[in-house]
Amino acid sequence: MRQASGDASLLRRLNSAAILRILRGREVATLTELASAAGVSRPTAEGVVEDLLADGWVEEYAEDEHADRQRGRPARRFRFRASSAHVAGVYIDSANLQAMVCDLGGEVRAVRRQPLPADTPAPERLAALAELVRLVAADAEVAVADLAVVGVGTTGVVDGEGRVVKSIMLPGWTGLHLHAELSARIPVPVVVENDMRLAVMAEHWRGAAxxxxxxxxxxxxxxxxxxxxxxxxxxxxxxxxxxxxxxxxxxxxxxxxxxxxxxxxxxxxxxxxxxxxxxxxxxxxxxxxxxxxxxxxxxxxxxxxxxxxxxxxxxxxxxxxxxxxxxxxxxxxxxxxxxxxxxxxxxxxxxxxxLGGECITLGAVRLALDHAERLLFTMPD
The missing domain is CATH 3.30.420.40 (ATPase, nucleotide binding domain)
Known part of the structure; x- marks a missing residue:
């Protein structure tokens, strides 16, 4: 969620985060339903929703006009606007780079793949990855700086700080602080994980599991x-x-x-x-x-x-x-x-x-979405 202005109260921001989380988990909701779920008054919920509409995080759900005439004026209904932000997922393989941009609903907006020789030095591979993110974002009509998060999957043992502890597949990869290197090249939050963990995440999210x-x-x-x-x-x-x-x-x-x-x-x-x-x-x-x-x-x-x-x-x-x-x-x-x-x-x-060849890239997208939700919909301590 976008940071509120300096004079906005903490309570208002907490209520905004709560209502966004509720809408994120539902297809549509009325003001009464939002107020009840968030534990606030209906006027408070209405004020928060109006702000979220203005900021582009929420949109009003337009029902069938014929149905409206049959039952009179219905309650206004709202839904989370998935296209309000985007994430990217990237997979670094021994012979390829693949990148994908999705909106917050997980809808794929663009995919790009770039072959790279297995012996490509680490600095050149990192530069190619950053350029691929720029290109796939442009394909999705999103500036790199407007991406919420970039999730990255790579072969090798990856520790909790995004450092490649050991890799036998890529030259110069063992000991590489991949998170730090990519953060210096990509102007948005980056999260890094091992490719096999991302693969099972993708199967759990969109695949057979x-x-x-x-x-x-x-x-x-x-x-x-x-x-x-x-x-x-x-x-x-x-x-x-x-x-x-x-x-x-x-x-x-x-x-x-x-x-x-x-x-x-x-x-x-x-x-x-x-x-x-x-x-x-x-x-x-x-x-x-x-x-x-x-x-x-x-x-x-x-x-x-x-x-x-x-x-x-x-x-x-x-x-x-x-x-x-x-x-x-x-x-x-x-x-x-x-x-x-x-x-x-x-x-x-x-x-x-x-899921074919996009499995690990989809897992990187899921990783990015999970991180984006924590950044966008959770109030800082």
């Missing part, structure tokens, strides 16, 4: 990663490293060997990475190759074997398979579900993410 408060998100693609949602909150852990897979004893995460062996047997002269091997096997499995289907099945069951060590102690409602290999759908989901059904006391439902 809507309505589920205990979720495991498994990233599959060029790497294996994990995000954990516990009690409706993304879990960070004591050292902000929750979900980091690292190396595993007994090769629990070397599931790719099944698809790699298959790809090498079919085309021994073609060198493929882990993701490319999996995509090759999945494509051939879809076309009816039984050996490819068996390789993908073994790949899925090997992933599930690693998941069991997380699923049994955490007891989640759902496991979401994300990343580029989630496009395999039931070819990958079914063998994972089968093994969890066999070995878990309470097997969670296994689903493939439908």
């Amino acid at each position: 809507c309505g589920c408060d205990d979720v495991v998100y498994l990233l599959t693609g060029d790497r294996i990663g994990m995000g954990l949602l516990i009690g409706g909150r993304a879990h960070r852990g004591a050292h902000a490293a929750a979900g980091e897979i690292g190396s595993q004893p007994n090769d629990n995460w070397s599931a790719f060997r099944y698809v790699a062996d298959y790809a090498m047997a079919v085309e021994p002269g073609e060198l493929r990475g882990s993701r490319q091997s999996a995509e090759f096997a999945i494509s051939r499995a879809r076309s009816g190759d039984e050996k490819a289907r068996l390789a993908v099945r073994r790949f899925g069951r090997a992933l599930a074997a690693g998941l069991i060590t997380v699923v049994n102690p955490l007891d989640p409602e759902m496991v979401v398979i994300g990343g580029s290999l989630s496009a395999a759908g039931d070819l990958l989901v079914d063998p994972i579900q089968e093994l969890l059904d066999e070995y878990c006391l309470y097997p969670p439902k296994v689903v493939a993410s439908g």
Whole structure:
């Protein structure tokens, strides 16, 4: 909420913040309903709403004119104006930058993606990110300085201050104080978080895990990663490293060997990475190759074997398979579900993410929206 003028009373500002929060959580409300919910008189609610209308935070809800004639003059109704402010979400991957601008209702206004070589030095990557935010804001017809918050997701262990404690994916990223560096380049509040936590936040907000408060998100693609949602909150852990897979004893995460062996047997002269091997096997499995289907099945069951060590102690409602290999759908989901059904006391439902390549960027938007709500609708102590 915009700061009131110096002569406005604290009570008036408190009432404004309270009524904005109420409208934020409802589709529409009358003055009487707002007054009751905020615990103020109707004249007080009316005065606050008039100010909010003038400031652009609230708009009057226009009902159907024919319905109005049928029942006489209705009570005025108001709703929160989602376009009153905007946030941006940014994802920093090893080969790309992606940025998205949304209004406070979460409606996407603009998206931009920029490829970057994996060996791009940190200063150049940071400069490219700041420029991408400027461009995507311009696409949404918003000045960067008018954004409420910019949320940023990155690979690596990210501490509570927005510092990248460790990263093996990006050069010059380990030890980088990402929050401070971006705050010096972007003239609005910046919040930084690990990409896997943002992915599970996005699934909880807009994806397969809507309505589920205990979720495991498994990233599959060029790497294996994990995000954990516990009690409706993304879990960070004591050292902000929750979900980091690292190396595993007994090769629990070397599931790719099944698809790699298959790809090498079919085309021994073609060198493929882990993701490319999996995509090759999945494509051939879809076309009816039984050996490819068996390789993908073994790949899925090997992933599930690693998941069991997380699923049994955490007891989640759902496991979401994300990343580029989630496009395999039931070819990958079914063998994972089968093994969890066999070995878990309470097997969670296994689903493939439908958010595609925008998942982590959407999570960065959700992070920005959460921070914006605290900034805009909460009175300072």
